[in-house]
Amino acid sequence: MKALMSVLLAFGVPKWAVVAALAALVSWAAPKVVGQIERDRARRIVKSARLDAEDKRLAADERALEVAGKDPHALLLLAEEAIEQGRKGLADRAMGRLRAAGVPEGALARLDERRFGPLPGMPAEAALKIERLLERNQVAEARELATRCARRWPQDAELRGLLARCEGPTPPEPLA
Numbered sequence: 001m002k003a004l005m006s007v008l009l010a011f012g013v014p015k016w017a018v019v020a021a022l023a024a025l026v027s028w029a030a031p032k033v034v035g036q037i038e039r040d041r042a043r044r045i046v047k048s049a050r051l052d053a054e055d056k057r058l059a060a061d062e063r064a065l066e067v068a069g070k071d072p073h074a075l076l077l078l079a080e081e082a083i084e085q086g087r088k089g090l091a092d093r094a095m096g097r098l099r100a101a102g103v104p105e106g107a108l109a110r111l112d113e114r115r116f117g118p119l120p121g122m123p124a125e126a127a128l129k130i131e132r133l134l135e136r137n138q139v140a141e142a143r144e145l146a147t148r149c150a151r152r153w154p155q156d157a158e159l160r161g162l163l164a165r166c167e168g169p170t171p172p173e174p175l176a
Helices: 002-010 015-048 054-068 072-085 088-100 105-116 123-135 139-152 157-167
Strands: none
Touching: 002 015, 015 054, 015 072, 054 072, 054 088, 072 088, 072 105, 088 105, 105 139, 123 139, 123 157, 139 157
């Protein structure tokens, strides 16, 4: 700081101008820093509860969703943390709020890819994967993949048909 002040004074910049410029910089940056800290608060709540008992984690999830509110940046951080910890329910709820807030599909697709892996390269390949999942009675996974693929290729009739098939009546679980 002293070195910077010495350089500025050597160029003939008055001391009051340096102090005024620093004050303006602080007043401009402070709200941005505080806002970023507030956005990160929901993520920190979830992160601190990762080793707690299940009931405490669920309470922390509720508190984190409440803190995040409708702020897309806070919800995005919260969804990323939930995905990283493998907390599917919290990630689903945060992503649902992001969709309701009108976040672009590109940001949500990136989260989906982190959560479920990359989409197949072509609609026909996607249809084959969905059919294999349905044959193995993995309806929830097939529904998720069909939904993602239908968003990616909305014009493909085969994918829309598979999505409708996935959303139809769910067969009963086999008895073990």
